[in-house]
Amino acid sequence: MIVESLDIPEVKRILPRVHGDSRGFFLETFNAREFAAAGLPTEWVQDNHSRSGRGVLRGLHYQLHEPQGKLVRVARGRVFDVAVDIRRSSPTFGCWTGALLTDEGQEMLYIPPGFAHGFLVLSDEADFLYKCTTLWDRASDRSIRWNDPAIGVAWPLEGPDGPLTPLLSPRDMESPLLADAEVFA
Structure with a gap:
């Protein structure tokens, strides 16, 4: 396998x-020996x-309070996947990076x-799979608004048939901006 760093x-x-x-x-979507050699986690406790x-x-x-590392991939379809650094002490705090993940390329992101x-x-439909390093914890679950201008994610909302209007859950529509969110120290 090849492991590459993104912008962050x-x-x-x-x-x-x-x-x-x-x-x-x-x-192989996971091999403990190869992941360990690449400095990636080898202990996963939940698949979604x-x-x-x-x-x-x-x-x-x-x-x-129970932060998760995630290994994500697309088993069917195409998605634009995004990670936003929310560690206040990080030099890339508030910055985002993203990648296209497809079933053709079989790329994964950690x-x-x-x-x-x-x-x-x-795509018309996508099956998105991810492994987590810690279990989901409802009390610890948080979100940040998907279109926060302070973060500025360049979501690819222009589709082949015209603009895409994002379909959001009520929770995601009402998420706080980064400036108002609880984040990591």
Whole structure:
């Protein structure tokens, strides 16, 4: 596998080896030895799977007291995936980085604890899979507004058939701005 840093160095793009032929393909999505050698976590306690339609935007989510590292990938479809550094002591506090994740490319992202995470579905439907380093904790669950101008995420809202209007949960519509959110020290 190939591991690359994105604009914020702690966020990693992982390109697994894909073995394909006329029958389909095979790939390892996790190998403890290779992850450890690349400095990535090897202990995962929860796997999640979400299915969403075109224009669904989920995020920007994080857990304040039980922060999660996430290994994310797309099993079907295309999404634009985003990580926002919300560690106040970090030189990249309030900055974001993102990547296109597709079932064709089989790319994965590692988003460490201390980051808010979100994604926008660009295909008709997408199956989004992610592993977490800690269990989900309702009391610790937080979010930041997806379109906070102070962060300035450049969501690709221009689709092949015209502008995409993000489909948001009520919670995501009402999330606080970064300036008003509880964040990490």
